[in-house]
Amino acid sequence: MSPQMHRPDAGPMCPACAEPLEQNDRYCGACGRELSGFPAPPDGPWPDQPTLMMGHHPAVAAPGQPYGTPPGAPGPDAGHHSTPAEPPQSGAAPPHGAPGTVGAVPGGPEADHHTLWPTAGAVTTGQPTAPAAAPQPGTVPMAQTAHPDAGQTGDPGGAASGAGPGGPAPDHRSAPGGPQAARPAPGQPYGTPPGAGPQTAHPDPGRTTPGGDPRDGDGVPTAPVPVVGPVCVLCRAGRVGADGYCGNCGHARPAERDHQELELSSVAAVSDRGLRHHRNEDAFAVSTTALPDGSPAVIAIVCDGVSSASRPDEASRAAARAADELLVERLPRGVHPQQAMQDAIVAAAAAVSDLAGNTPANPRAPEAHHQSNAPACTIVGAISAGGLLVVGWVGDSRVYWVPDDRSQNPARLTDDDSWAAQMVAAGLMSEAEAYADERAHAITGWLGADAYELDPHTATFAPDRPGVVVVCTDGLWNYAESPRAMARAVAPDAANRPLHSARLLVGHALDGGGHDNITVAVLPFPVAVPSGTV
Secondary structure, eight states: OOOOOOOOOOOBBBBOOOOOTTTOSBTTTTTTBBBBTTTOOOOOSSSOOOOOTTSSOOOOTTTTTTTTTTOOOOOOOOOOOOOOOOOOOSSOOOOTTTTTTTTTTTTTSSSSSTTOOOTTTTTSSSSSSOOOOOOOTTTOOOOOOOOTOOSSSSSOOOOOTTTTTTTTTOOOOOOTTTSSOOOOTSOOOOOOTTTTSSSSOOTTTSSSTTTTTTTTSOOOOOOOOOOOBBBTTTSSBBBOOOBBBBBBTTOOOOOTTEEEEEEEEEEEEEOOOSSSSSSSOOEEEEEEEEEESSSSSEEEEEEOOOOOOOSSHHHHHHHHHHHHHHHHHHHHGGOOOOHHHHHHHHHHOOOOOOHHHHOSTTTTTTGTTTSSSSOHHHHHEEEEEETEEEEEEEOOEEEEEEETTTSSSSSEOOOOOOOHHHHHHTTTOOOOHHHHHTTTTOOOOETTOOOOOOOOOEEOOOOSOOEEEEEEEEHTTTOOOOOOHHHHHTTTTTTHEEEEEEEHHHHHHHTOOOOEEEEEEEEEEEEOTTTTTO
């Protein structure tokens, strides 16, 4: 006889496939079942497993069912039924609520103690559980749980939650002093019956909760309204998000004065910091009013702060605001536009001079500010009113005339108060030589307390053809100095789209290097139609 091999004592077996298990196994090597709930071995050898009768042995669950589901129980895909549940079969779990069955294990007390039953409340499917039937008065509904391998948990009949024919699977947790408490829905306090509504009403329906959950009047979360930010002024393709950065180019949104735009019905202006300066020292003001006869009057003022002076940004803003306010006040009273422009420049000069005696450090001691230059700026403006085009300026900011018919000659309507202009006027240098000199932009006229004398320049024109008026600082005309160069930079549809044209002009300067602040106003000039003509 061949010797018999020694057979070890019967050890634990997989409850699903009866595969022998090692003592420290966490998963079955044959079927892969998780054994985390397997009872710990007692001290000493494992006891022999008794032979169970067929009628009392727990049945193996059908595919897709939680282990322990009695044979014949509806599958995970079973439809919703309104008929009463069938009476429990032999070996199946009696329905919850029956006398003496709270916490009973399906299969009776003789059931194999290796059986892995679903842990109460271990809902891991990630799907919402449908509300249970309304509880009887004075009772708390039983919890509906699902095994991790179970199907959908939204079946009211519990077919996919490991329930037997007579009801849901037992929950071994017991509420103190009474039946088992139901597992609350997400966001509900523990013990809330399934299907119960919100515990507290929203304090202000239709508004956003402190947590950022917009709700309607019934407290139901609604879809958030997308916030559309402004168009990025740098790439013109993306929009600036709530974090202040463009979603297309990634650049941060400029500070308030770093880039400004304003468009009215018949005039538009854009101001930009440029690429080299740490702040924008330019300013503009545009407005519309009416003459006494009711005809429109359009105003554009542009100021350039003198960088070598103190607080140039404040100077340019004060000058632009003062000039614009005076023109809006004088023109409707019948003051001639050229005289109004003269008065506006004087008012702007006074506003800038007032800044010198009101320093933030010590407003009571203006002499303490003498160690630095007083605030200063240049100014240029244009008025379109009554078929006339009136311009006024002090400094080196300019006004250009660009006809709609580009075959006609454009023109520069102002003369610079600068060293280069003096050299050209005196015949000492050609214009090209003068503006190539490093002293070209040294100004000889400005607004400020330390200006030698105030000499406002004004001029009146009566164009006989339609066109656009370009009012700008040297941050733009440095890259389009001659009238023809400026005409080439102005968009052909500038008369119909002044803001678009102003943006393009700023972009032209930025593409050229953006060495200075850039400010431009575009004012379309239509030809006045004489009365009595068609």
